[in-house]
Amino acid sequence: MNSTIETLMNHRSVRKFKEIPLSTDQINTIVQAAQMASTSSFIQAYTIIGVTDPEKKKKLAELAGGQDYVAESGHFFIFCADLYRHSLIGKWEDADIDDSIQSTEKFMVTVIDAALAAQNAAIAAESLGLGICYIGGIRNNLEEVNKVIEAPEYVVPLFGLTVGHPDQQTDIKPRMPVSMVYQENAYQHNPEAVKEDIKAYDEQISAYYEKRTNGLRNDGWSGQMAKMLQRKSRMYMKDFIKEKKLDLK
Incomplete structure (x- = not known):
């Protein structure tokens, strides 16, 4: 088993970090690794927002459901679906691209691109001895998250990624066979x-x-899933995406 496979197999979510910020070199390495992920038709339809401002991190931690480790992590990344640049290219190149970038297909492309980039980032961080945890809780209130990071139209914050020096050692949660x-x-x-x-x-x-x-x-896995899926959550998402001029056709 090589070191890459060992890193993948040893993944676990870390929710307690030492009070050590990531270095500029660590941040750049993680972002550059993210950029090397596959991207549909070279569209590169995502943006990564690194949140360093303590007040913004605290606000985002609250919006994510009171997840303190968002604020206490060494660095907090937000991965966004992003076709804003492409909308500008359409104007500059005098190309009629509205129907294309406002389609469900292109929205799926942005989400997939961002997810692939994020997983590259996560693996890069773990290979550096850092811990990570994905934060879907930012979708609890995207309107407020949107204000914090000042995202324009065609940009949808999808999820966060806490990264830092681990201050805990958790067991690896068993996956399905x-x-x-x-x-x-x-x-x-x-x-x-x-x-x-x-x-x-x-x-x-x-x-x-x-x-x-x-x-x-x-409790078992199926019981967890039944309880979780019975609760309606984030039912506003379709309207929010439409307001961003995405997923309209």
Whole structure:
């Protein structure tokens, strides 16, 4: 197993950091690694906002649901879907691109591009001995997040990434077995087989939580998913995206 695979296999979310800011070299390395991710048709439809201002980090931590480690991390990155530059290119080149950049397809491209870049950034950070945690909580209130980072039209903040020097060592949370997520040639949709697979995985996750919490928690994966998906969350998202002139067609 090479060092790259070892880094990937040792991933865990870190939610407690030492009070050490990232160096300029570390930030630049992480961003440059992010830029080397694959990008659809070379469109590079994302922007990364690095938040260093303590008050802005504190505000974003509150908006993300009171996640203090957003403010306490060594650096906080926000990954944005971004077609603003492209909208300007259309004007400068006298090209009619509105229908294209206001399409669901191009919005999907921006999200995919940003996600690929973010995962490169995460792996780069972990390879440097740093810890990371993705922050989807910024989508709790994108209107306010938008104000904090002053994002223009065609730019949608998607998620944050806390990066810093770890001040905790957590266990690696077991993923589903390969047989559940990898299928060859066609999707295997046998409900009974899926049920058996999930039952076995529930037992594994239950044992993981029981050990991690000294018996205070022992719920399985399927129970978590049922509770989480019963709660409607961020139902304003479609309207927000439309206001950004994205995902209209």
